[in-house]
Amino acid sequence: xxxxxxxxxxxxxxxxxxxxxxxxxxxxxxxxxxxxxxxxxxxxxxxxxxxxxxxxxxxxxxxxxxxxxxxxxxxxxxxxxxxxxxxxxxxxxxxxxxxxxxxxxxxxxxxxxxxxxxxxxxxxxxxxxxxxxxxx
Amino acid sequence: xxxxxxxxxxxxxxxxxxxxxxxxxxxxxxxxxxxxxxxxxxxxxxxxxxxxxxxxxxxxxxxxxxxxxxxxxxxxxxxxxxxxxxxxxxxxxxxxxxxxxxxxxxxxxxxxxxxxxxxxxxxxxxxxxxxxxxxxxxxxxxxxxxxxxxxxxxxxxxxxxxxxxxxxxxxxxxxxxxxxxxxxxxxxxxxxxxxxxxx
Numbered sequence: 001x002x003x004x005x006x007x008x009x010x011x012x013x014x015x016x017x018x019x020x021x022x023x024x025x026x027x028x029x030x031x032x033x034x035x036x037x038x039x040x041x042x043x044x045x046x047x048x049x050x051x052x053x054x055x056x057x058x059x060x061x062x063x064x065x066x067x068x069x070x071x072x073x074x075x076x077x078x079x080x081x082x083x084x085x086x087x088x089x090x091x092x093x094x095x096x097x098x099x100x101x102x103x104x105x106x107x108x109x110x111x112x113x114x115x116x117x118x119x120x121x122x123x124x125x126x127x128x129x130x131x132x133x134x135x136x
Numbered sequence: 137x138x139x140x141x142x143x144x145x146x147x148x149x150x151x152x153x154x155x156x157x158x159x160x161x162x163x164x165x166x167x168x169x170x171x172x173x174x175x176x177x178x179x180x181x182x183x184x185x186x187x188x189x190x191x192x193x194x195x196x197x198x199x200x201x202x203x204x205x206x207x208x209x210x211x212x213x214x215x216x217x218x219x220x221x222x223x224x225x226x227x228x229x230x231x232x233x234x235x236x237x238x239x240x241x242x243x244x245x246x247x248x249x250x251x252x253x254x255x256x257x258x259x260x261x262x263x264x265x266x267x268x269x270x271x272x273x274x275x276x277x278x279x280x281x282x283x284x285x286x287x288x289x290x291x292x293x294x295x296x297x298x299x300x301x302x303x304x305x306x307x308x309x310x311x312x313x314x315x316x317x318x319x320x321x322x323x324x325x326x327x328x329x330x331x332x333x334x335x
Contacts (some may be wrong), residue, residue, distance in 0.1 A: 070215025074286055083159060083188075127215045
């Protein structure tokens with residue numbers, strides 16, 4: 001019974017591997033990244049498709065784009081989602097493992113505490129190296 | 137006796153594979169089952185530098201139970217844009233018999249594609265002491281996004297001073313969101329299964 005279970009797991013993993021590989025090929029295309037220069041001269045690099053999906057349904061909001069170091073696995077991403085999910089001022093969260101970016105949406109009137117964002121990321125064992133705020 | 141100790145070491149090694157410290161406030165529940173013993177292990181992370189936990193192991197041969205308390209301390213962590221490296225000290229102490237205890241130094245380095253880790257562990261129980269060390273490497277055959285099913289194909293090799301023989305075996309790890317399943321096979325212990333849920 002155990003051997004059948006293992007064989008099934010291998011087959012499932014292989015199938016998902018093939019599907020996932022094609023998906024990531026598309027997402028990693030350099031042309032597919034959104035480049036935008038902020039007033040302070042910093043360049044924002046976000047996957048445009050991902051960003052579009054994220055901002056769908058959001059009006060009159062601010063987006064915090066957080067660059068994170070050490071985010072290499074799903075557990076890291078899940079921890080970030082759970083941590084920021086407890087913050088009632090955060091209306092939407094997206095974690096992009098491929099680029100090491102976290103998108104956080106806040107209502108336009110909210111004052112975003114950058115130190116608090118860094119602390120929450122650190123509480124997940126990761127480091128926030130840069131935070132950029134965009135209005136939509 | 138040797139096979140029982142080997143089974144215990146196998147279980148202890150499997151537990152080192154998943155992150156032994158979660159996010160602050162995070163709980164982790166693990167269940168291991170093998171040919172000769174089962175155990176359930178819970179740990180809580182009150183601070184990013186350490187976790188505390190309780191382990192409850194049942195020996196299927198003697199039907200004895202071994203509850204123990206565990207402590208893991210993060211000595212060093214290095215994050216980069218594409219990797220994370222960790223060094224931990226771990227200890228465990230039997231709650232009904234302090235002769236059952238272990239301490240270990242473990243480390244890992246991981247990217248989204250590659251994994252490597254090591255463990256050096258001193259284990260003491262009633263009537264035996266042993267030192268074992270292990271090295272593990274792994275590769276993710278594809279890179280999944282957050283929420284996808286993630287797969288790792290791994291090989292672990294270990295040696296202990298009980299019989300001074302090196303054993304090497306394959307490990308398959310699958311995880312999705314907060315759930316993980318890990319399966320290892322060695323002819324001495326047959327299949328060993330490790331389940332984990334982080335919440």
